[in-house]
Amino acid sequence: MRLEPIANPSLGRSLGPPALAVAATVVIASLLAMVAGANPFSVLGLILKGAFGSQFAALETLNRATPLIFTGLAIAVAFKAKFWNIGAEAQLYAGALITVVLGTGALPWPSFALIPTLMVGAVLAGAVLLLIPAILKTRFGVDEVVTTLLFNFIFLLFISMLLEGPLKDPMGMGWPKSARVLSEARLPRIVDGLRLHWGFGLAILCAVAVWVIQTRSTLGYEMRAVGLNREAAAFAGIPVNTVLVKTALMSGGLAALAGFSEVAGLKGSLTLDLSPGFGYTGIIVAMLALLNPLGVIVTALFVAGIFVGADSMSRAAGVPTYLADMMLATALLLMVLAILLTRFRVVRD
Template sequence: MRFERREHRPAALVLLAPLIAVALALALAGVLIAAAGAPVLEAFGRIVTGAFGSRLAATETLARAAPLILTGLAAAVAFRARLWNIGAEGQLYLGAIAAAAASAHLFAGLPGAVQIPLLFLAGALAGMVLLLVPLWLRLRFSVDEVVTTLLLNFVAILLVSMLIDTVLKDPMAFGWPQSVPIDDNATLPKLIPRSRLHIGLAVALVLAVAIHVMQTRTVFGMQARAAGLNPAGAVFAGVPLGRTLVLVAMLSGGLAGLAGAVEVMGVTGYVTTELSPGYGYSGIVVAMLANLHPLGVVLTGLFAAAMFVGADAMSRSLSVPSYIADVTVAVSLLSMLVAIFFTQYRIRR
């Protein structure tokens, strides 16, 4: 038995791969639910109901999907060019603290129509800077960016922790470690009244479409894809590899930083070290489940959000650990990696 690379990847197999991965992950989740002593079908029903069964549940799922889509896009853009950005979590936190600091000290009092775009830009710039450092180390010293981006997550979160305990500490928080709040004018408008669903979701959807158009209709998109498929061949064909990777890093880091700005401006209103329940890491799963396709990221981001929100509801009603959602999402990634392998290779006798 041997593995043989396919000359062409069947379109049906590529489309089925994410579905197979999700099905395998749900099957394993069912085993864990049964081991916890809960009825499996009822538990899955509670997950669906908890995620979409009411106005509150549906809006909460959609609100949770916004940062997942943005971090998923950040991972998809970078991975497509073989820039392994594992640092979206740190970039998200830096984007959030940059937005909070800019709102409190630079743009306070400005109208929302002016301040909101400026804070989006501040968050995106912070995320860009954090990713450009590992890219420079890769281009200058051939340092593996997987290691540097991963370790910078901890550096960024510790930096945020220091800032919210010192210069950016909220004096009205009664000692609780949180940043100064964003200006009232910078709060993102709600898409649905009396809910947490804000226009950050619309921003994420627009960006997903824009990135899809960029990747398929522009010279830069073709250069980024060429850099990912065959870097040596891309250089031989005249693609400026270094410049292309810098632009990819700016886009990827900017999306992750924007996710942090959106979360603090749309949901929390201030920054804590518990701002993200792992959106940056979950974004990698979202991107891989979508096979790095920007429009697919929207669907997989909704799936991940539904699992997290629905599992919380299921946990409360059936006394089942909510960590089953984390296991399901993680196994989805592993299953997707195996499925992607078999879309590229076949078994021969």
């Protein structure tokens, strides 16, 4: 078989394959739930109800989407320039770490000064953490996939060490948990009485900012050029390594904001289970959004909906919760294939 580009894809060609991919994901998930003894026809309904069925559920989904928007943006920025940052998990924890180091009393400032300081600190921490793999890549030619992946393990052990040592909360009853951040460091709620904090607003703002940078600035143009063809970009006079380093700084900073927002907006302290893999899930969010920063908002809501909905569905129908991860993996693989098929047709030799 062979792939042949389609010059002018019809509307059906553009929408058909992605729609089929979504449908197939739902069918597969229903069959898997049936294997676990649930009624397959109730699965989709239960997921939707669990994710958006009540005000509480919808707010939960928005809260879950917030860190995913940040990590999704981090991945989208990096992958656009073909810089394979698989270390968003570590960068997220770097942001969370700075937030608790500076936010638990080291800076006794009012909110209007403390919150922006924590934000900047988190961004810098994430950026610096990704700077190391970026320099190893540009200076020594070390593949960033491996280094960023290994950094996740190293940095989580580092956090574990701090939580059992200098950062351990004396009031934590022996749990490896940091002290709570000051109330001045907490992100306020968007609407009084509703459990949704300004981290969500910040995430939307970041998505718009990344979109503006990507489509309206020289740096955005250079990042795209480097991603499309590194040799050609270098030939055109674009400083490829500098662009890659700038990309890494931006990507690391965005991922770190997820950690900042989870601590300052939601949890209040740092634990080793702050992130159930938000850094890795960001890859799915970014890919489903075709690396478009505004699309990331939509796909983060979709992915968060699957997590929250599948969690509640699992409890209601007695299905193992790993079904959510299986659905996301299936959706990812089918969607990348579907998107290819919107632009190419398969021809027999």
